[in-house]
Amino acid sequence: MKNNKLSILLRGIILENPVLVLVLGTCPTLAQTTSVIGAVGMGIAATLVLILSNAVISALRNLIPDTVRIPCYIVIIATFVTVVQLLMHAYLPALYEMLGVYLALIVVNCIILGRAEMFARKNGVLDSALDGLGMGLGFLLALFIMATVREVLGAGTFAGIALPFFKTYHIPILNQAPGGFLVFGILIAVMNKIKEKDGGVKRKSFSCEGCPSAAHCKKVSCSEMSEFHAPMAKEENENDA
Amino acid sequence: MTLKSLILILMSGVLVNNYVLQRFLGICPFLGVSKKFQQASGMGIAVTFVMLCATAVTWPIQTYLLERFNLGYLQTIVFILVIAALVQFVELVLKKVLPSLHRSLGVYLPLITTNCAVLGVTINNITDGYNFLESMVSSLGVGLGFLLAMVLFAGVRSKIDNTAPPKCLQGLPVTLIAASIVSLSFYGFASVVENLLK
Numbered sequence: 014m015k016n017n018k019l020s021i022l023l024r025g026i027i028l029e030n031p032v033l034v035l036v037l038g039t040c041p042t043l044a045q046t047t048s049v050i051g052a053v054g055m056g057i058a059a060t061l062v063l064i065l066s067n068a069v070i071s072a073l074r075n076l077i078p079d080t081v082r083i084p085c086y087i088v089i090i091a092t093f094v095t096v097v098q099l100l101m102h103a104y105l106p107a108l109y110e111m112l113g114v115y116l117a118l119i120v121v122n123c124i125i126l127g128r129a130e131m132f133a134r135k136n137g138v139l140d141s142a143l144d145g146l147g148m149g150l151g152f153l154l155a156l157f158i159m160a161t162v163r164e165v166l167g168a169g170t171f172a173g174i175a176l177p178f179f180k181t182y183h184i185p186i187l188n189q190a191p192g193g194f195l196v197f198g199i200l201i202a203v204m205n206k207i208k209e210k211d212g213g214v215k216r217k218s219f220s221c222e223g224c225p226s227a228a229h230c231k232k233v234s235c236s237e238m239s240e241f242h243a244p245m246a247k248e249e250n251e252n253d254a
Numbered sequence: 255m256t257l258k259s260l261i262l263i264l265m266s267g268v269l270v271n272n273y274v275l276q277r278f279l280g281i282c283p284f285l286g287v288s289k290k291f292q293q294a295s296g297m298g299i300a301v302t303f304v305m306l307c308a309t310a311v312t313w314p315i316q317t318y319l320l321e322r323f324n325l326g327y328l329q330t331i332v333f334i335l336v337i338a339a340l341v342q343f344v345e346l347v348l349k350k351v352l353p354s355l356h357r358s359l360g361v362y363l364p365l366i367t368t369n370c371a372v373l374g375v376t377i378n379n380i381t382d383g384y385n386f387l388e389s390m391v392s393s394l395g396v397g398l399g400f401l402l403a404m405v406l407f408a409g410v411r412s413k414i415d416n417t418a419p420p421k422c423l424q425g426l427p428v429t430l431i432a433a434s435i436v437s438l439s440f441y442g443f444a445s446v447v448e449n450l451l452k
Contacts, residue, residue: 036426039285040370044278084338091331099327114377117330121370123282190276191438198423198430205422 021140025147031124032155033204038124041115042156043193049172052160053153054108058101058116060149062093063125067145069093070133077134086129087120094119124152155200162196163187260391263384267395269443273371274403275433276440280371284404285429287362294408295401300362302397305375307344308337309393312376313386333376338367371400407436 031037038059045055066089070077077085098116101109109116119125128148133141165171167188169180186192273279280301287297312333320326345363348356366372375396379389410432419428 039281040278043281084335087334087338088331091334095327095330098330114374114381117377118279118370118374120330120334121368121373123368126368186438189441190278191434191441193278194430194434194437198427198434201430202422202427205427209422 018140018143021143022147025144025149025151026154027151029148030151030155031127031148032152033201035124035127036201037127038122038152039197040118041122042159043197045112045115046156046160046163046193046196047167047188048111049157049160049164050108051111052156054101054105055112055115056149056153056156058097058112059119059122059124059152060146061097062090062119063128063145063149063152064142065093065096065145066090066125067128067133067141068138070129071136071138071141074134082134083126083130086126090125090129091120124148159196159200162200163192167192260388263388263392264395264398267392267397268399268402269440269446271396272399272403272440273374273396274400275437277374279374280369280400283365283369284400284407285426285433287365288404288407289411291405291408291412294404296358297362297365298397298401298404300359301366301369301371301400302394303359304337304341304344304363304366305372305393305397306390307340308372308376309379309389311340312336313379313389316380329377329380334373337372337376341367371396403436403440407433410436 025031029035032039032042041055041059046052066086069089070086073085073089094117097119098109101112101116128144132144136144161171165176165179166184167186169176169183184192187196267273271277274281274284283297283301288294315332315336316329320328320332325332341363345356348359348363375393379392382392384392411429414428414432417428423431
């Protein structure tokens with residue numbers, strides 16, 4: 014039993030890392046990784062919202078009617094986002110300014126709605142909170158790695174502290190918008206390479222079931238989205254056959 | 255407020271502060287629905303449409319309800335609910351009144367509820383202190399910028415399909431790297447708009 018709880022927690026951090034493996038929540042990942050401090054702040058804010066909303070949604074899972082569950086989830090998530098927003102505005106005003114509109118946009122972060130839909134509505138309160146913690150830490154870790162790469166190479170600093178060699182030879186473009194896409198692309202490619210070597214760990218295909226608009230989306234483009242992971246998906250198909 | 259400042263707001267939304275390529279809002283549809291030109295333009299037009307409707311509704315709510323009764327802290331909850339309800343409403347109205355438009359845009363509308371660009375533009379209009387007209391122009395600019403980015407990127411992706419990158423780069427990574435290059439091209443607009451009107 015204890016092992017089971019531990020695996021729920023650890024799964025989100027590596028095997029099902031929401032950013033690098035499930036590819037959810039790309040907007041804050043790209044926007045808030047120009048500085049390590051901003052990335053950690055964003056990660057902690059999202060983790061708090063994830064734990065609390067997962068726990069509450071799980072506790073209310075038998076009360077919320079199935080047909081209106083998405084609006085209900087959005088209200089619950091928006092409530093916790095507002096709580097975090099007000100707390101941060103009061104106690105960490107500098108970080109609040111730095112995160113700006115992205116703090117409010119945690120509401121529409123697909124990781125949170127995705128976990129509510131995929132995990133919290135089918136599992137107990139403790140498991141859901143642990144899942145929220147694991148996914149939040151995975152999100153935080155991915156943001157931290159990306160921000161470290163971008164801040165050290167792009168600005169020559171780490172968490173605001175100047176680094177001797179990198180400060181002289183920094184590459185400013187990495188800290189701008191194009192660098193965000195580039196670093197994220199390379200990071201996912203590295204992740205793919207590691208998994209390829211391991212062989213054993215199979216990438217999950219694009220997690221459409223977690224997306225609240227999956228039913229409509231499938232009509233438009235879900236089949237195409239899954240082609241993001243074309244090589245892996247093919248392997249799975251072959252296995253099925 | 256002159257015509258000049260309105261044009262400036264419009265152009266800055268389309269080119270300089272392009273939401274997708276410079277501010278990273280609305281990345282999911284940008285990566286997900288940009289594979290074919292037709293889908294990309296359909297999604298872009300639907301987003302522009304919803305942004306305009308959402309701004310037309312949320313700006314008065316913020317000014318005449320939330321600020322008047324000191325309820326500013328409810329902004330996030332109220333805006334997301336208004337947008338979600340609005341999208342449903344727009345879909346119903348379109349279905350009834352303009353069935354031909356509904357056929358072409360209908361499938362994209364439900365996808366937009368959780369699009370962070372729509373929530374982002376409504377909140378940003380308030381934070382930037384725009385009046386109603388400026389907010390509408392800004393939303394139009396942002397929407398057109400989204401459409402432009404989608405259409406451009408659909409063209410780029412059709413080229414990517416004909417290439418054979420190494421296995422670990424296939425799929426998402428190579429798409430992101432292409433997006434980075436498209437974003438770089440928008441980077442060149444940074445000082446163009448200010449100089450246009452001088």
